[in-house]
Amino acid sequence: MTGAPDVGHDATTPPQPAGAAEGSGRADPFDGSPAVRRWLDQAGDRGTAERMGDVTLLRRFCAAEQTTPDELVARCLRSTKSGDTAISAAGRRAADQAITAFAAAEGLSGREAIVLGNRLRSFLIHNGIFLQGPASIL
Amino acid sequence: MEFNRVVGTRRSIRFFKSWRPVERSKIQVMFEAANRASRSMNADYFRAIAVNRDDLDAETRDALRNPTTTADLDLAPTYIFWYIDLDYVAGAQDRLKELVDQHALPAAHGWSKAYVDDFLWPQVLEPISKDLNAVIFMGAVETGIAICNAINAAVDQGLGTCMHAFTANDKIKPLLGVPDTWLPVWLQLVGYPAEEPEAGGQRPRRPLSTLFFEGSCDHPWDEDPDVTEQLTREGMIQEPGPFPYRAQEVRMLSRMYGLPE
Numbered sequence: 001m002t003g004a005p006d007v008g009h010d011a012t013t014p015p016q017p018a019g020a021a022e023g024s025g026r027a028d029p030f031d032g033s034p035a036v037r038r039w040l041d042q043a044g045d046r047g048t049a050e051r052m053g054d055v056t057l058l059r060r061f062c063a064a065e066q067t068t069p070d071e072l073v074a075r076c077l078r079s080t081k082s083g084d085t086a087i088s089a090a091g092r093r094a095a096d097q098a099i100t101a102f103a104a105a106e107g108l109s110g111r112e113a114i115v116l117g118n119r120l121r122s123f124l125i126h127n128g129i130f131l132q133g134p135a136s137i138l
Numbered sequence: 139m140e141f142n143r144v145v146g147t148r149r150s151i152r153f154f155k156s157w158r159p160v161e162r163s164k165i166q167v168m169f170e171a172a173n174r175a176s177r178s179m180n181a182d183y184f185r186a187i188a189v190n191r192d193d194l195d196a197e198t199r200d201a202l203r204n205p206t207t208t209a210d211l212d213l214a215p216t217y218i219f220w221y222i223d224l225d226y227v228a229g230a231q232d233r234l235k236e237l238v239d240q241h242a243l244p245a246a247h248g249w250s251k252a253y254v255d256d257f258l259w260p261q262v263l264e265p266i267s268k269d270l271n272a273v274i275f276m277g278a279v280e281t282g283i284a285i286c287n288a289i290n291a292a293v294d295q296g297l298g299t300c301m302h303a304f305t306a307n308d309k310i311k312p313l314l315g316v317p318d319t320w321l322p323v324w325l326q327l328v329g330y331p332a333e334e335p336e337a338g339g340q341r342p343r344r345p346l347s348t349l350f351f352e353g354s355c356d357h358p359w360d361e362d363p364d365v366t367e368q369l370t371r372e373g374m375i376q377e378p379g380p381f382p383y384r385a386q387e388v389r390m391l392s393r394m395y396g397l398p399e
């Protein structure tokens with residue numbers, strides 16, 4: 001682990017937002033998720049509280065998209081003819097648009113929408129999906 | 139700025155002062171520097187279009203964006219779209235004879251108008267002009283030399299710049315009225331650095347002995363420590379990155395612009 005706080009179960013399963021799997025009898029896709037672990041390990045010097053907030057946000061986004069964190073990453077990938085894994089331009093574009101739509105659905109605009117969207121993009125970025133969001137320049 | 143310091147201070151700047159436009163005069167200096175670059179056949183290999191971000195309407199700006207260029211295009215106030223003009227060979231015959239007239243291509247080195255007309259043009263240059271691979275190869279090399287001058291001119295004027303992959307050409311071409319013979323090579327982002335000009339320190343470079351040789355490939359270049367010391371004093375060789383505060387600098391800039399961390 002690279003300077004990340006102890007982010008075992010506590011960080012990948014933060015205080016539960018509506019729609020979380022806990023108590024539903026289904027396995028929580030955030031538990032032991034390699035993609036979430038990778039994100040938390042590599043996302044710089046953000047404090048534990050910020051990271052937990054990021055995970056909560058990702059959980060809400062995944063619920064809205066009816067997907068899991070690892071599937072979210074997988075949607076941005078494709079297999080090449082030679083059997084390698086490559087970034088899917090279409091998948092990445094779809095994820096980017098879904099993030100923008102999610103921020104709007106949250107009732108955000110302007111800088112707030114940009115910041116929220118880029119917190120989600122951080123998850124994909126640290127899982128190898130080269131992606132840029134808008135900058136808040138106003 | 140002295141030449142050695144310009145070369146040593148150049149970085150790929152990725153955080154610009156989005157609010158500060160670049161003076162048109164400074165872009166002209168960059169273009170003139172590019173126009174003075176070395177070029178075979180005295181040919182005009184390159185074309186460039188300077189575009190100010192804030193002169194574009196919202197629809198055009200959106201058309202230029204894609205998921206890999208959005209932040210870059212937001213932060214940089216000026217874009218320079220660089221192209222190879224694949225028609226660069228046209229007129230080479232006359233330009234070379236012009237250089238003969240100027241004694242830049244002298245008989246002392248074997249040059250004559252007869253050589254240009256009777257041999258060089260029909261047997262070398264015209265056939266090359268029909269070989270697309272050769273045209274692109276030469277065009278890329280020579281355009282790169284010109285861009286290098288423009289980069290250093292930007293640094294000399296206190297600007298930051300970064301070469302960016304040229305994407306969305308299908309959208310850009312009609313928007314900017316680009317002719318069919320222009321092949322996109324680089325998108326150059328230009329602006330005043332929001333990060334410190336040192337951008338966290340000089341980037342890692344391998345020793346000269348791994349890249350350069352003397353006499354033959356069996357003899358790696360042996361650096362003269364006095365020269366190395368001189369270049370350090372004059373700013374070509376600078377403190378290597380990352381500076382101790384670099385991660386925090388990037389973090390603060392990312393937060394200022396709301397970018398991913």
